[in-house]
Amino acid sequence: xxxxxxxxxxxxxxxxxxxxxxxxxxxxxxxxxxxxxxxxxxxxxxxxxxxxxxxxxxxxxxxxxxxxxxxxxxxxxxxxxxxxxxxxxxxxxxxxxxxxxxxxxxxxxxxxxxxxxxxxxxxxxxxxxxxxxxxxxxxxxxxxxxxxxxxxxxxxxxxx
Amino acid sequence: xxxxxxxxxxxxxxxxxxxxxxxxxxxxxxxxxxxxxxxxxxxxxxxxxxxxxxxxxxxxxxxxxxxxxxxxxxxxxxxxxxxxxxxxxxxxxxxxxxxxxxxxxxxxxxxxxxxxxxxxxxxxxxxxxxxxxxxxxxxxxxxxxxxxxxxxxxxxxxxx
Amino acid sequence: xxxxxxxxxxxxxxxxxxxxxxxxxxxxxxxxxxxxxxxxxxxxxxxxxxxxxxxxxxxxxxxxxxxxxxxxxxxxxxxxxxxxxxxxxxxxxxxxxxxxxxxxxxxxxxxxxxxxxxxxxxxxxxxxxxxxxxxxxxxxxxxxxxxxxxxxxxxxxxxx
Numbered sequence: 001x002x003x004x005x006x007x008x009x010x011x012x013x014x015x016x017x018x019x020x021x022x023x024x025x026x027x028x029x030x031x032x033x034x035x036x037x038x039x040x041x042x043x044x045x046x047x048x049x050x051x052x053x054x055x056x057x058x059x060x061x062x063x064x065x066x067x068x069x070x071x072x073x074x075x076x077x078x079x080x081x082x083x084x085x086x087x088x089x090x091x092x093x094x095x096x097x098x099x100x101x102x103x104x105x106x107x108x109x110x111x112x113x114x115x116x117x118x119x120x121x122x123x124x125x126x127x128x129x130x131x132x133x134x135x136x137x138x139x140x141x142x143x144x145x146x147x148x149x150x151x152x153x154x155x156x157x158x159x160x
Numbered sequence: 161x162x163x164x165x166x167x168x169x170x171x172x173x174x175x176x177x178x179x180x181x182x183x184x185x186x187x188x189x190x191x192x193x194x195x196x197x198x199x200x201x202x203x204x205x206x207x208x209x210x211x212x213x214x215x216x217x218x219x220x221x222x223x224x225x226x227x228x229x230x231x232x233x234x235x236x237x238x239x240x241x242x243x244x245x246x247x248x249x250x251x252x253x254x255x256x257x258x259x260x261x262x263x264x265x266x267x268x269x270x271x272x273x274x275x276x277x278x279x280x281x282x283x284x285x286x287x288x289x290x291x292x293x294x295x296x297x298x299x300x301x302x303x304x305x306x307x308x309x310x311x312x313x314x315x316x317x318x319x320x
Numbered sequence: 321x322x323x324x325x326x327x328x329x330x331x332x333x334x335x336x337x338x339x340x341x342x343x344x345x346x347x348x349x350x351x352x353x354x355x356x357x358x359x360x361x362x363x364x365x366x367x368x369x370x371x372x373x374x375x376x377x378x379x380x381x382x383x384x385x386x387x388x389x390x391x392x393x394x395x396x397x398x399x400x401x402x403x404x405x406x407x408x409x410x411x412x413x414x415x416x417x418x419x420x421x422x423x424x425x426x427x428x429x430x431x432x433x434x435x436x437x438x439x440x441x442x443x444x445x446x447x448x449x450x451x452x453x454x455x456x457x458x459x460x461x462x463x464x465x466x467x468x469x470x471x472x473x474x475x476x477x478x479x480x
Contacts, residue, residue, distance in 0.1 A: 006166035006326035008259060010319040019256055019316035026253040027309040030302050033245055037295075048238060050231060052291040059291065071370060078368060084244055084404055085353055091252035092411035093346040096339050099328060131372040131379065135357075142350050149347040156339035159330040166326035168419060170479040179416055179476035186413040187469040190462050193405055197455075208398060210391060212451040219451065244404055251412035 007099045014107045018098045021111035025087045028118065032083055035126075036076040046073025079125050083118075086141055090114055093148045100155040110144050117141035167259050174267045178258045181271035185247045188278065192243055195286075196236040206233025239285050243278075246301055250274055253308045260315040270304050277301035327419045334427045338418045341431035345407045348438065352403055355446075356396040366393025399445050403438070406461055410434055413468045420475040430464050437461035 053062045121137035281297035373382045441457035
């Protein structure tokens with residue numbers, strides 16, 4: 001592939017690897033919103049806006065305490081926040097990583113490694129595993145994104 | 161367009177559709193920050209950092225209760241958070257969707273549909289409409305992003 | 321560069337400018353997570369999940385008050401949130417800005433200006449400078465992203 005041909009085509013397996021990891025990351029972010037919705041509906045609590053305790057077809061029995069913090073629901077919001085602290089950065093730097101022309105094997109290790117680490121983090125957080133277990137998976141995901149960031153930076157300085 | 165030509169050029173109307181939707185999404189995220197600033201200045205309250213209740217040219221009459229939660233200001237922060245849970249994922253997956261080569265009509269429906277759903281969600285949230293109305297627009301926007309995520313995943317697996 | 325050639329290659333100095341700014345933005349987001357971890361470990365407090373006050377090798381002396389809000393730790397979380405409100409939007413719109421074919425000088429001013437403004441914002445926030453100083457740097461960064469958003473929108477409408 002010469003430097004004037006785009007790396008961002010589906011005939012480039014390195015890019016296809018990114019497509020898969022990125023689509024999974026996007027689906028994870030959106031799915032976390034639905035986990036929050038599910039947990040709010042199941043417990044009929046954990047709302048955050050005053051108008052949500054008005055009577056309506058999704059809230060037949062409104063009570064002020066529906067606005068109290070509920071760990072079951074708030075846990076899903078914290079998982080969502082953690083996703084937002086990690087996945088959008090991955091999505092952006094992953095695309096640039098592809099353009100630097102890494103090997104397919106390295107791309108698969110870094111990108112599927114990120115997906116695996118974030119999946120394990122979500123399971124650990126959702127099932128209230130110890131801080132140490134959750135932090136281990138957070139660390140793996142974070143270091144993979146930082147690795148890609150430093151890699152892109154070095155390649156870009158080399159191209160100046 | 162053959163597989164070695166980039167879809168990411170302004171001569172591709174599918175990509176131009178994405179540019180418009182993405183630029184509007186970016187402007188929405190940034191504008192939400194300014195709505196928070198406006199609401200803080202208008203009510204002279206709703207700050208979140210201790211140093212913000214020091215005397216200064218933007219705070220002539222500092223009082224500790226300026227750090228209390230104020231729904232008028234906090235509503236704008238919740239709208240912002242909701243944007244961050246939806247728009248960055250759209251921005252990333254929308255670009256990949258373009259590269260899979262969808263029809264212009266489908267792209268317009270999905271992308272302008274997302275912009276319309278998020279606009280309606282913001283109006284519903286900002287004007288304190290019922291949870292049911294707000295949730296309907298959230299659902300439309302979320303399902304459109306999930307649709308693009310699944311579409312990209314299927315196309316990527318097909319290209320392996 | 322004709323309209324069918326991708327702007328997203330390392331032989332395009334405008335794109336390389338984006339790569340540098342984007343990689344720095346990604347590293348900033350991820351680094352903010354590590355600043356929160358550092359501050360939690362240094363003060364042995366500021367946790368947010370109930371299971372984090374269980375005994376473990378990172379928490380030898382668990383106490384319920386470790387879940388209280390601690391400004392030293394929470395400040396890092398607020399910085400992180402502010403990053404998420406600004407940097408992902410920059411990452412997405414910056415890529416589109418490159419594709420519109422701006423001059424190298426303008427790209428450098430806008431993108432390195434964003435990096436500089438966000439760096440100054442982080443220093444001001446982390447060292448508890450006055451609201452006015454922090455707000456000034458926030459404003460510069462925000463306006464640069466909005467400028468790129470409006471620019472991309474105008475160029476896209478022009479290409480319809």
